[in-house]
Amino acid sequence: MDGVNKLGMRTTYYTYLVRTESHLPGLLTEGTEVRRRFSEFDALHKLIKAAYRGYIIPPLPEKSFLDAKLGHEDFLRLRRADLQAFLRSIAHHPALRESEALKLFLLQPGELQYNPAWIALLHSIGSSPDAHEGLVSSLVPGGLSGGGSTTAKAAAGFSSLMSWVRHSVLVPSKRELDEDEQQLRQAKELMKDLERLLQLSCESARIMCSHMESLAGDLYELGRNMGMLSKWEETLRAHSGTYTEAGYSASKRAADCKQLSYASAKQNSVWKAAAVKTAASLVSLHDYYILVPEAVNALEERERCLDQIHELEAELGAKNQELSKTAGGRGAINGRDRRAYTLTNSVDKLEEQLKALRDQYAVIKQRNLEELRRLHLAREQDFRAMMAGFAAVQAQLLAQSADMWRTTARSFAGEADATPRRLADDDSQAED
Amino acid sequence: MDPPPYESVLQDHGNFFAPVTAVSKEFEIEVCDPVKQGEGVAAYVSYKVRTKTTHSAYGSPFFEVIRRFRDFAWLHDKLVEKNKGLIVPPLPEKSAVQKYQMATDFIDQRRRALQVFVNRVASHPVLKDSRELQTFLQANEEAWMLEIAKWQAETNAQHRPVSAAAQWLKSLQHSAQSLVSGRADEIQEDPEYIKIRDYVNSLEAHLTEAHRQAGRLLRKEADMGSALAEFAAAAEALGKQDGEGPMRSAFGCLFTRAGEVAALSRSRSEALAVEFAAPLKEFARTIKSVQTAMGDRAAALAAYSQAKSDLDSKKVRLAKLRGTPGLKEDKIAETERDVNEADQRLRNAKLGYETIRDTMREELNRFQKERGVEMSALLRDFALAQARHTAEQAKAWGELLRDLQQAQQGQQAAA
Numbered sequence: 001m002d003g004v005n006k007l008g009m010r011t012t013y014y015t016y017l018v019r020t021e022s023h024l025p026g027l028l029t030e031g032t033e034v035r036r037r038f039s040e041f042d043a044l045h046k047l048i049k050a051a052y053r054g055y056i057i058p059p060l061p062e063k064s065f066l067d068a069k070l071g072h073e074d075f076l077r078l079r080r081a082d083l084q085a086f087l088r089s090i091a092h093h094p095a096l097r098e099s100e101a102l103k104l105f106l107l108q109p110g111e112l113q114y115n116p117a118w119i120a121l122l123h124s125i126g127s128s129p130d131a132h133e134g135l136v137s138s139l140v141p142g143g144l145s146g147g148g149s150t151t152a153k154a155a156a157g158f159s160s161l162m163s164w165v166r167h168s169v170l171v172p173s174k175r176e177l178d179e180d181e182q183q184l185r186q187a188k189e190l191m192k193d194l195e196r197l198l199q200l201s202c203e204s205a206r207i208m209c210s211h212m213e214s215l216a217g218d219l220y221e222l223g224r225n226m227g228m229l230s231k232w233e234e235t236l237r238a239h240s241g242t243y244t245e246a247g248y249s250a251s252k253r254a255a256d257c258k259q260l261s262y263a264s265a266k267q268n269s270v271w272k273a274a275a276v277k278t279a280a281s282l283v284s285l286h287d288y289y290i291l292v293p294e295a296v297n298a299l300e301e302r303e304r305c306l307d308q309i310h311e312l313e314a315e316l317g318a319k320n321q322e323l324s325k326t327a328g329g330r331g332a333i334n335g336r337d338r339r340a341y342t343l344t345n346s347v348d349k350l351e352e353q354l355k356a357l358r359d360q361y362a363v364i365k366q367r368n369l370e371e372l373r374r375l376h377l378a379r380e381q382d383f384r385a386m387m388a389g390f391a392a393v394q395a396q397l398l399a400q401s402a403d404m405w406r407t408t409a410r411s412f413a414g415e416a417d418a419t420p421r422r423l424a425d426d427d428s429q430a431e432d
Numbered sequence: 433m434d435p436p437p438y439e440s441v442l443q444d445h446g447n448f449f450a451p452v453t454a455v456s457k458e459f460e461i462e463v464c465d466p467v468k469q470g471e472g473v474a475a476y477v478s479y480k481v482r483t484k485t486t487h488s489a490y491g492s493p494f495f496e497v498i499r500r501f502r503d504f505a506w507l508h509d510k511l512v513e514k515n516k517g518l519i520v521p522p523l524p525e526k527s528a529v530q531k532y533q534m535a536t537d538f539i540d541q542r543r544r545a546l547q548v549f550v551n552r553v554a555s556h557p558v559l560k561d562s563r564e565l566q567t568f569l570q571a572n573e574e575a576w577m578l579e580i581a582k583w584q585a586e587t588n589a590q591h592r593p594v595s596a597a598a599q600w601l602k603s604l605q606h607s608a609q610s611l612v613s614g615r616a617d618e619i620q621e622d623p624e625y626i627k628i629r630d631y632v633n634s635l636e637a638h639l640t641e642a643h644r645q646a647g648r649l650l651r652k653e654a655d656m657g658s659a660l661a662e663f664a665a666a667a668e669a670l671g672k673q674d675g676e677g678p679m680r681s682a683f684g685c686l687f688t689r690a691g692e693v694a695a696l697s698r699s700r701s702e703a704l705a706v707e708f709a710a711p712l713k714e715f716a717r718t719i720k721s722v723q724t725a726m727g728d729r730a731a732a733l734a735a736y737s738q739a740k741s742d743l744d745s746k747k748v749r750l751a752k753l754r755g756t757p758g759l760k761e762d763k764i765a766e767t768e769r770d771v772n773e774a775d776q777r778l779r780n781a782k783l784g785y786e787t788i789r790d791t792m793r794e795e796l797n798r799f800q801k802e803r804g805v806e807m808s809a810l811l812r813d814f815a816l817a818q819a820r821h822t823a824e825q826a827k828a829w830g831e832l833l834r835d836l837q838q839a840q841q842g843q844q845a846a847a
Contacts, residue, residue, distance in 0.1 A: 201666040208659040215652045229638045239627045249804035391832040398826035405819030412812040
């Protein structure tokens, strides 16, 4: 499956041309083209995130349009590349590619904001930017806010009640986490650590490449200076006369300086290419650097789910206690004990919600485990390829540079007797 | 006799008495063993100067003395004073600030530069026979202290001789004057020489720039080395995260090889400083010596010119006096004496100028040829060394590739 982005221009915002070819059973197409703007990519990202909790969702590029350093064109070029990478990684993910939202995104012509199916999807995750509330209501049809009171104010109060309940004395403050859960929490710490290490690696890779660039610049300057020196020696030769002793030595020196000047100019291009190729060979570092925080997010989804379970359990516990305190206890339906009746209803609802949450938790945990394994394998493969690529690039470029220097050395008009021994040494070294 | 190529002058002989190049040399001088002496403001560094020579004027073939920078300066200044028109090899900079810091790098750099200096003096066709060199190389402590004391007294007592620059300025004034007075018999400088003079001046600027660039280049090599080392460390940390897994060993390989390459870069940077940057610097300094000699020549020419116009004006006065009737005899005699003195002065000035002129013609030829050869050798060696260095790095990376491939094959075999 392939999504290809291209840039198109509109009056106040930019749209991107998305071309898809696919042989996937759910997504069969020979080449559909649609136009999407950034907000639609953003919505797709949100939808997938909501529907696939526990999976590592590829990240979207930054929303902000303002980046003073980049020119307009450069910004668009980078964004286009990022958006393409985003779509491609979703398409490569065994689970995410099944997404309904993705299908709509890739195949539906016309603007998505007028598409009823799309609107329905968005609606189901709620228009509220608060992820917590929105996601919770997507899992439980009634929504927790429906279980308590219906006014918004009460909903706010409910959240604070929930956090009080979590910390309250009624509930044992330290939940025993089972072994799986502990392992996964450790995995999260490792991920965070990995993120930090990747950042360090990216930064030092960047510094390395910038050094190569500036070395290229220095070689260029050296070449220029040698060129000027050569011209000056030429002038002297012209003044002295080519066949005088002074003229002859001047012309030799002019030739030498010119050789070095050419050599430096060629070396300059080699090192410039080196900088670019090295950066390209290490791009995996950056790719994982932006992916690892998403892995952390995926793991945190599970933790959030577990927290919700704990909150509900606590609330259930409290309600049950209240129930046992009332006169009739459970099952009393006589009108005298309206309170017991209400409480029993709440308890039943809560137990339903709890069951749904527990099921969801199991799903998310399973996804987490799968993803961690998938990530680990992919990382191994990608990093190994990256290192081999990096080493190959360095070896090739340096060998090229060495060859050029050797050629330069041979071309110098030097003393015939000077160091024939040393030249022979070099040749034997080169054969190693 | 061909001057020694730069490297042989600079090489630290493992075995001092082993022959260095095919060309047998009259002198082999080593400056070594720097030792800090004294304390605080009066601190200085002493060096051992070991000479091996076949020169007939020297009593024995081997001897050793202890000298400090000031002593080298004595040798240089004396030679300049006594050999107008010769291109005396340059002395490294005085640099008061760095001396106080006495960093090992600086001291080693200076030691090398002093060794180059004294060997160049000893290979100069005229200077090698000088008495000053012999005194410097051979005189024992007492004789030497006497010599130094005498020199210091001289330089303190007499007011400094007008510097070459000031003299040249005077000659400018003089030329301007004669331009105004329209003298057609102004003594002109040889046009060939003028070309060379302009060439030398321009060369100095280029060389100084080349030296700066060499400095930048070697700093850049060092920076690259450290950047690579840091990258390797970051990669290793990344690998360690994998526990005992395959990525750890793979990143470990990267770390090791990158470390090798980084170490190569560092040593290359140091080598560049010695092999490329220092010679360029010395070359630039030598140009200054050439410019000093040219200044002396200009001064001599000015003196000659002045003496001539002086004589001419005196002759005119004499002719006038002779033409005037009824003048006292002794007045004419006095003027005749003046004329004869001026004539004598003119002859001296002319001789002085012509000596310098002829000396310099030789010197400039020698200088150009010698430096041409050395410059070629320097550039060629630079290119060769760069080739060697990059080839070594390429090899290290190739080996990393092999390591990675082997590790992968090993894994696949085990799986």
